[in-house]
Amino acid sequence: MKKEDIAYCGLSCARCKSNFAEIRQKMRDLEGAFEKVNIKEMAKVIPFMKSKYKGYKKLIAFFSNECPGCRSNGGNPFCAIRKHNKKRNRFSCAECSAAPCSRFKSLFAIHNDNEIQNNLKQIKEKGIESLISAS
Numbered sequence: 001m002k003k004e005d006i007a008y009c010g011l012s013c014a015r016c017k018s019n020f021a022e023i024r025q026k027m028r029d030l031e032g033a034f035e036k037v038n039i040k041e042m043a044k045v046i047p048f049m050k051s052k053y054k055g056y057k058k059l060i061a062f063f064s065n066e067c068p069g070c071r072s073n074g075g076n077p078f079c080a081i082r083k084h085n086k087k088r089n090r091f092s093c094a095e096c097s098a099a100p101c102s103r104f105k106s107l108f109a110i111h112n113d114n115e116i117q118n119n120l121k122q123i124k125e126k127g128i129e130s131l132i133s134a135s
Contacts, residue, residue, distance in 0.1 A: 001132055007070035008085040008092050009100075009107060010119035017066060024063055031060060081107070094123035 005014040034040075043053035067074035070082055080103045081093065093099035099120055100108075107116060122131050 003128060003132055004071050005069060006092065006119070006123075006128065006131060007075070007082075008079075008090070009070075009081045009104065010092055010094065010116045010123065011070075011107075011111065012115065012119070013067070013069040013071075013074075015115070017069070020063065020067065024066075027060055027063055091128065092120065092123060094120045094128075 001012060001014050005012060007013055039053065043049040069075070070079070075082075084103060085091070085093065088096075090096065093101075093104075100116065104116065119131060
């Protein structure tokens, strides 16, 4: 892992990119299957499918490209953690005595494997280089 692959919150962008690469492949497979049954035309004639198809297309568009990573303005464009750290010129939340704070609430709901807490703790105790060399 490279230093720029560590998000402000402590998550590993490399790990996330790997997980979503699999999702992107499965979505391409699904897109191919939908083309075979002409789902676009089917959605036009089945009333409840029209809005669901539009939502599906938005989801496909969102996941179609690899995220450039948090430090390159990827991920959630409204991320309060990134904005907070950039404003204070911090590399990560590990530099803050209040971390993890209330800004993490939504992240903890998604990332319930303690990666964030473990990475921030390691950065605080051993420095950023320890996290980079551990991968």
